[in-house]
Amino acid sequence: MTSKKQLLALLVLLLCTLxxxxxxxxxEVFQPRNDHEAYQKALQDANLLETALGKEWLNSASSSLLKxxxxxxxxxxxxxxxxxxxxxxxxxxxxxxxEKIQISxxxxxxxxxxxxxxxxxxDSEEFVHIASADSTGHFLSFxxxxxxxxxxxxxxxxxxxxxxxxxFENEPTLAFPVAGKNHGxxxxxxxxxxxxxxxxxxxxxxxxxLGTPVIAPTDGTVKSIDDKGIGGKxxxxxxxxxxxxxxxxxxxxxxxxxxxxxKTGDTIGFVxxxxxxxxxxxxxxxxxxxxxxxxxxxxxxxxxxELKTVNDDLGWLGSEMRLTTNAVxxxxxxxxxxxxxxxxxxxxxxxxxxxxxxxxxLPDGQVGYISKRELTIxxxxxxxxxxxxxxxxxQRPDHNATIGSIPLADGIQVLGKNDDFLRVKTTSGxxxxxxxxx
Numbered sequence: 001m002t003s004k005k006q007l008l009a010l011l012v013l014l015l016c017t018l019x020x021x022x023x024x025x026x027x028e029v030f031q032p033r034n035d036h037e038a039y040q041k042a043l044q045d046a047n048l049l050e051t052a053l054g055k056e057w058l059n060s061a062s063s064s065l066l067k068x069x070x071x072x073x074x075x076x077x078x079x080x081x082x083x084x085x086x087x088x089x090x091x092x093x094x095x096x097x098x099e100k101i102q103i104s105x106x107x108x109x110x111x112x113x114x115x116x117x118x119x120x121x122x123d124s125e126e127f128v129h130i131a132s133a134d135s136t137g138h139f140l141s142f143x144x145x146x147x148x149x150x151x152x153x154x155x156x157x158x159x160x161x162x163x164x165x166x167x168f169e170n171e172p173t174l175a176f177p178v179a180g181k182n183h184g185x186x187x188x189x190x191x192x193x194x195x196x197x198x199x200x201x202x203x204x205x206x207x208x209x210l211g212t213p214v215i216a217p218t219d220g221t222v223k224s225i226d227d228k229g230i231g232g233k234x235x236x237x238x239x240x241x242x243x244x245x246x247x248x249x250x251x252x253x254x255x256x257x258x259x260x261x262x263k264t265g266d267t268i269g270f271v272x273x274x275x276x277x278x279x280x281x282x283x284x285x286x287x288x289x290x291x292x293x294x295x296x297x298x299x300x301x302x303x304x305x306e307l308k309t310v311n312d313d314l315g316w317l318g319s320e321m322r323l324t325t326n327a328v329x330x331x332x333x334x335x336x337x338x339x340x341x342x343x344x345x346x347x348x349x350x351x352x353x354x355x356x357x358x359x360x361x362l363p364d365g366q367v368g369y370i371s372k373r374e375l376t377i378x379x380x381x382x383x384x385x386x387x388x389x390x391x392x393x394x395q396r397p398d399h400n401a402t403i404g405s406i407p408l409a410d411g412i413q414v415l416g417k418n419d420d421f422l423r424v425k426t427t428s429g430x431x432x433x434x435x436x437x438x
Contacts, residue, residue, distance in 0.1 A: 034132040036061070036116040039157060053158055057086035061155055064088035065120065065127050068151050069359075070332045073101070073170040074307040079154075079352035079359070080317040083111065083161030089352075090153045092122070093168065095144045096301070100171040103152060105138040108314055110162020115154065122149040163317045165310060172304030173241075174217035175264050177248065177286050178206045178271065183306050187283060190298040202296040203247065203287030210282040212271040214248055216262040217303070225254050231285065232275025235268055243292065249285040250277040308355040313372065316350045320423075321360065321375045322416040323348075329368035333357050339368045345382055347416035347423045350375075363397045363418045381413035381425075394433040397421035403432055 032038035040049070040058065048054040068090035071077075079089060095101050105117060117133040117140055130150070133140045140152075154166065176182055188205035219240040227233045231249035235256065238245055252272025262268060273282045288299045323346040331337040333354055342362075348370075352359035357369040391406040397418045406412065411427035412434070421433045 034116075034118060034129065035114065035134060036118055036132065036155065039114060039116065043158075048158070053086050057088075057155070057158060060086060060088045061153070064090040064153055064155075065151055068092040068153075070334045071168065072305070072334050073168050074305060075168045075354070076165065076307060076310050077352050077354045077359075078108065078163065078165045078310050078314055078317060080163050080350070081110070081156050081161045082318070082351075083159055085161075086155075086158055088153055088155035090151050091166075091168070092149060092151045094147070094149050095170065096147050096173065097144050099173055100143050101141065101150075102169045102171075103140045104167050104169075105133075105154070106165045106167070107138070108163040108165055108317075110164065111160045113160035113162070114157045116156070118153045120151045120153065122151060127151065163314065165314075167307070169307060170304060172302060174246075174299075174302040175215065176303060177214055177217045177246075178208045178284055179213040179215050179267070181206060181208055181212070183300075183303075187281075190300060203285050204299050206271075206284045206286060207281060208271040208284065210270075210272060211252055212282075213267040214251065214269040214271060214284055216264055216266045216268050217246065218242075219263050220246070220261070222256045222258055222260045222262065222268070225256070225258055227274070230276040232277065233269070233272065234275075237262070237268065238291070243290060245289045245291055245294070247285075247287040247289065249287075250274050250283060252282070310353060310355055313353060316353060316358065316377055319350055319377050320379060320416075321348055321350050321358070321377045322346065322379055323370070323374055324376050325374055327370055327374040329360070329362075329366070329370055330357075331368055333359075333369045339366065342370075343417075345416045347418055350377070363421075379415045381415060383414035385412040385414065386410070387412060391434050391438045393424075393430060394421065394435075397433045399435075401433075404430065406430060406434070 032041050043049045043054055049058055070092050073093055119130045119140060119142065120127040121130050131140060131142055185206050185208060186204050187207045188201060190201060190204055192201040194201055216237060220237045221240065223236040223238045225235050233251040233254060234247065234249040235254055236245055236247055248269060250272055251269040251274060254269040256262060256268045271282050271284050273280055277283065286299055287296055288302060289296050323342055323344050325344050327342050329339045329342055331339055348360035348362045350358045351361050357371055358375055359369050361367050387406050387408055387410045390408055392402055393404045393406055395401040395403045406426055413425045414422050415425060416423040420436050422436055424434050425431045
């Protein structure tokens with residue numbers, strides 16, 4: 001009987017050891033998975049996440065993933081990081097299986113700082129962390145295993161700022177199909193009207209002199225060669241790497257046989273004007289179709305687009321600007337979704353720019369893109385006034401942001417406006433905002 005009690009006590013002790021019979025569960029020590037999380041943990045340990053700037057840093061890290069700028073690859077943008085703010089910057093883009101995506105960040109002029117560059121995949125409204133650049137690095141590269149949407153987030157440590165240039169590049173999945181030519185030789189694009197608008201163009205037309213070699217854009221097998229219909233002499237090539245069939249039409253001749261296997265760069269034919277291109281200049285019609293449904297899609301998505309670089313107007317970053325005309329502010333530079341209409345002489349600050357547009361922040365916090373040609377940073381006075389009484393001066397166009405007053409008879413130069421406020425500079429050296437009609 002005693003031995004049974006001893007055995008039962010031993011069993012209870014063993015079970016307690018195995019299953020940790022404690023009244024409290026001690027959580028595991030938090031282990032950061034990346035530099036951004038490690039910096040967040042350091043801020044928390046220093047009680048800085050409870051400060052206004054710390055809260056802004058943490059909240060912006062999350063909110064920027066919900067409202068990223070939508071871009072098409074390749075893409076380049078220069079941007080400004082304010083050292084008095086803590087905002088994150090995010091970009092959303094799509095990538096295809098087989099592409100190699102390279103993202104680089106170049107410093108234009110910046111404080112010494114840690115930079116947190118994190119890549120997320122968007123899965124049913126969930127943000128899955130995929131990769132990070134190290135906090136001193138400027139480069140991130142990845143290859144999607146499937147077609148997916150991604151978000152790239154950039155955020156600096158607190159109280160550090162500067163100007164940077166970010167470049168997104170995607171190596172094309174297909175080589176250009178005409179030897180010695182590039183996008184500049186395309187004379188007709190996907191979706192262009194045909195037959196008086198009764199149908200649309202299911203490919204692209206690439207101009208080249210008669211007899212220019214047509215090359216295999218990928219490894220594949222020649223499925224057919226024929227000379228009939230509107231395509232004239234044509235080749236169908238089965239892509240060995242993807243479920244696609246490639247179509248080459250209006251050839252002068254071909255240099256392959258049905259069933260022949262080819263490698264990327266092999267000559268398969270020569271540019272001509274056969275079929276319904278008989279009265280046209282020599283060119284290659286190139287199309288891509290899904291293998292099973294034979295549904296056409298835009299070849300430029302596989303051939304890639306040329307990167308439009310940003311080298312001009314970098315000195316605008318962080319500067320105030322003024323609209324030279326009535327204009328529209330857009331959500332991003334890709335979709336051109338309209339946010340609102342702005343009036344001439346509106347004041348804003350340039351926080352980023354690409355080859356054609358500036359990303360601006362309005363005094364009320366609204367952010368969007370405006371065409372460069374509608375802006376000027378040369379803030380010459382648009383009106384000159386003289387204070388006929390003491391005038392309240394505001395730090396920003398906000399009735400609760402008084403910073404002082406402009407004395408009687410002081411000269412006032414009006415530089416721009418925002419709603420019922422004027423952006424001004426006085427002859428005595430003060431700068432700020434006044435109410436219209438003051």
